[in-house]
Amino acid sequence: MEFGFTTAAYVVAAVLFILSLGGLSGQESAKRAVWYGIVGMGLAVFATLIGPGSGLWLLSVVLIAAGGTIGYYVAQKVQMTEMPQLVAAMHSLVGLAAVFVGYNAHFELGNVMAMDQAAREGLEGFAALLAHKSSVEVNILKVELALGVWIGAVTFTGSVIAYGKLAGKVSSAATKLPGGHALNAGAAIISLLCLIWYFSSGGFLPLLILTLMALFIGYHLIMGIGGADMPVVVSMLNSYSGWAAAAIGFSLGNDLLIVVGALVGSSGAILSYIMCKAMNRSFISVILGGFGGTAGPAMEVEGEQVAIDAEGVAQALDEADSIIIIPGYGMAVAQAQQSVSELTKRLRAQGKEVRFAIHPVAGRLPGHMNVLLAEAKVPYDIVMEMDEINDDFPETDVAIVIGSNDIVNPAAQEDPNSPIAGMPVLECWKAKQVFVSKRGQGTGYSGIENPLFFKENTRMFYGDAKQSLDTLLTLIK
């Protein structure tokens, strides 16, 4: 089959991918955008199968079908609340695939280099491409390949750890091995040395050590990042997987891989940047792992937490005209979004103004709450961003905090020694009354005490968010 056709298909696929990302600017156009992505991917795979990747095509098709079946099954089965874990897990697959493809390129390179001129002429596919490279090009190829493997390996372990943290299988606290940043730096230096070694020798050993170092960096980097920063981590890993693909694309000389890898890489980077800005956190300090030490002791919290029962909440809601609901990760954990939606529906039917305030980093993924509320059929035009709604709290009768903690922590504004000082938060304590639905008296993901719970206009509505809301629903007609 002509390679010209493949190239044409690649161009079309690249355009489709760009449209697919750009289409996500609106809820309605996003639905169409996904189809662009799917068609683009199908076209790319098809063009490769009949073109440069036609060897053993049957095996390829079978493997894709098998993988696809598993992917389909998992995606169907997964709960919306488990989305963050799933995305992280999938990133690890991409990372690992990048490592393998990089290794393959290395082996091929070795094979081709060993051949004599005559044998080279007879090669096909990827090997043929390698055969025609000059020595400078081969050197560049080595760098690209090592880079692809390195980034892929970091993505792999990083994603696995991120998955573990999100799924609750690894402690979400920021932990570091003794040595901290020095270990990361050491591993990075060893990687660099290996790169030079590999560059001069071309052997497999330096590549292997490089990979191990990268695996360690990925592990240690993500272990050192606290749970509250997970949204940034996930989008950052997303970005890494894109760069890995781009690097591999360079070594394979495949433009589509380069284009798509660069698209994914830059989009993930921007997303991370946007989120860091929303949290008032330095982008660099987040990616390098660490909340940043704070000077001085945190402010003492005075007062006590006052509990309230469902009757009290129901009565206050009955009297209120305007209500703002602030959902957080706790709502996702308790699967309470359906109950929240039902509550919203009933309150709206009574002519009350009900709105949702979404903090940019609520939940464990950017836009996590939007997705959950959308799943529960909460209309998206009453779901507001922080900037849109923060000024409205003083005129609000009741603010209901459902399973969020750090994003409504007044310490961010009041206590300069707080680890989250300066992070923009939802100023729910300015509402006339605040109810906090919470499992117990524990602290939030970042492990910080929340003065909101001790404020005079705050009442604690203890219990599992879903059970609490269901009790509440029986009292509100």
Add this chain to the structure above:
Amino acid sequence: MKIGTPKEVFDGENRVAMTPDSAKQLQKLGYECAIESGAGVKAGFADADYEAAGVEIVKTAAALWKEADVIAKVRQPNETELKRLNKNKTLISFFNPGGNEEGLELAKSKGANVIAMEMVPRISRAQKMDALSSMANIAGYRAVIEAGNNFGRFFTGQITAAGKVPPAKVLVVGAGVAGLAAIGTSTSLGAITLAFDVRPEVAEQVESMGAEFVYLDFEEDTADGSSTGGYASVQSDEFREAQLAKFRELAPDVDIVITTALIPNREAPELWTKDMVDAMKPGSVIVDLAAEKGGNCKLTVPDEKIVTDNGVTIIGYTDFPSRMAAQASTLYATNIRHMMTDLTPEKDGQIVHDMEDDVIRGATVTHQGEITFPPPPPKVQAIAAQPKKEAPKELTPEEKRAAETAAFKAQTKQQVTLLAVGAALLLGVGLVAPASFMQHFIVFVLAVFVGFQVIWGVSHSLHTPLMAVTNAISSIIILGALMQIGSGSFLVILLAALSVFMAGINIFGGFLVTRRMLAMFQKS
């Protein structure tokens, strides 16, 4: 110096400009006080009360005018009185300088200093001597009382054994001092009170007094009352029509109408037309506080109470404060006393007529043989202007264009710098790297650029779908594996096969999850 107060000569005027209490205070400022015999009788202050307060009783008006250096009185002085002035005398009184040119000329020719109490500017510092407000307050209160006196029913609604009584409905037009006083009185008597004013910013004050503000369905940039010193200004014809239409709608419903609409130095606007009067129920009452300036209702007869053919009582009295002479005199005398305090900074009984002082300058209409009316605008704004809510929109087109140009230039500068640095880097790479690499590298740079451009536009709530989609797309790595699977050794095939398998999971899983998420977004 001696302050003297003559008996008011105007027919039916009961007030007096000095009370025994105010006299005591004036004496503390170092003044001697004198009063014409019988001046306070109608307001309930006997000569003996004054004497007890240390005030000299003077038998005749002529003697008082001669003796006193400062004359304080209530009503605008007549010709006889003005002729008694000379250049050593100061007169403090209502003067109506806008409509009293002869009086001004006469006072000027006599060389006397005249302070007109109605000219006291409406600034915070001068409120204690603002006689218009203190009199208006009384007028507003009295207007409701007069209305109640002529209204055959209760103000409050009651349910009694003898039947149900509906509450009275009162409409107050003009929410100035008099209007607000009327609103307060009316609501405390239990009536349902509606109020209207051309200045929408007073709605809050009206509501704070317990009345309901009547809004017009009318869009116009009504002048902020603060620009006219807190008084209402003339309205456009369209606005007037909308206003009258609203009143016409209300007329059959209301039992009592109290109009207080006055525009400074103009005839009172007609707000309650004959057809509105005709539409009112028999027994209804209209109190026209603007009667002196022609009335807000053209049927009003000044100083009289009339009953129309359909049984509506229209009260046009102009002397409401005088009808409550004791209260009015106390307040007015206090206003005068405060004015004297300002005029006597040393408290030594000597007037210092400081023409640099905003309040004194504003109130002085003749000074040392000159007419000083009208005064220049006060240096201090009467009422703080309302904060401009849409300040950015106030920019003139030129300013806007300038700002845009500046922003555009800054943006251009930033972009050019970035491009220059980027191009330099690219060229640097191009110098050392082989052509085949550059080919791919340019594609890479362009793709990164496109990615940056595209992602900024993605809406916040779609960040999770974006991540899922990019995750799915990043499994494009499958292409690499596909290309390798067909060639080389067993190890290569194995690794490539594994890669294809994993990427396959990712492609299907990623896209499916994205679709699931997006399918949920829906509008209400």
